[in-house]
Amino acid sequence: MGVREDARRGGIDLTPWGKFDRGAWAVYPLLFHLLDVAALAGVVWDRYLTRGQRRLIAAGLGLTLAEARCLVMFVAGLHDLGKLSAFQEQEAYPWARVSDILRADTCNWQRMPHERASMHSVLHLLAEAGYPADTSDSPGxxxxxxxxxHHGRFLQVDIDGAAKASRVNLALGAVWGSDLREARWCAGPGW
Incomplete structure (x- = not known):
């Protein structure tokens, strides 16, 4: 069964949008955008990094070349996960197409830049996947x-404040939004 068939049978909700072209009124699902970026990271790894660069990255990660490639793709694919937030409401046309299930979880959404939302939600997904995320210099x-x-302004992660799981869930949609983010990405680099 493919993603589209799964979506029709109550599986993955493809209504959250990742890209919107105002000129063509074209809405592109967030999941597809994230997968596109992950695939592009694999192409960059394969075609643009030298063998020495790939080895250096793999060694720095303590992984084989194949494992490092998968991890780089996985991380690249997470870059816009924060768009599964109040970001969805910023454009009326794609917002009107978002599912009722997602809309029902928006009562507590707080506005924040999607890159900050990505940073906060990914922190907890990585911790749940086994990546240490308890100190400011830990891998997660x-x-x-x-x-x-990822838009050029690197922020400090306040692991004991704004990035605490309870505050992140409150700001980004407590139950369904967190579950959807987790369902899409907690599988990790073994996908």
Missing amino acids: VLVAQILGG
């Missing part, structure tokens, strides 16, 4: 900071 926190800076 550093990856979260990279994702939070």
Whole structure:
């Protein structure tokens, strides 16, 4: 069964949008955008990094070349996960197409830049996947900071404040939004 068939049978909700072209009124699902970026990271790894660069990255991560490639793709794919937030409401046309289930979870959404929302939500997904995220220099926190800076402004992760799980769930949609983010990405680099 493919993603589209699964969506029709009550599986993955493809209504959250990742890209919107105002000129063509074209809405592109968030999940597809994230998968596109992950695939592009694999192409960059394969075609643009030298063998020495790939080895250096893999060694720094303590992984094989194949494992490092998967991890780089996984992290790249997480970059806009924060768009599963109040970001969805900023454009009327794609927002009108968002499912009732997602709309029902928006009562507590707080506005924040989607890159900050990515940073905060990914921090907890990585911790649940086994990446240490308890100190400011732990791998989960550093990856979260990279994702939070994907538009060029790198932010500090306040692991004991704004990035605490309880505050993140409150700001980004407590139950369904967190479940959807987790369902899409907690599988990790073994996908």
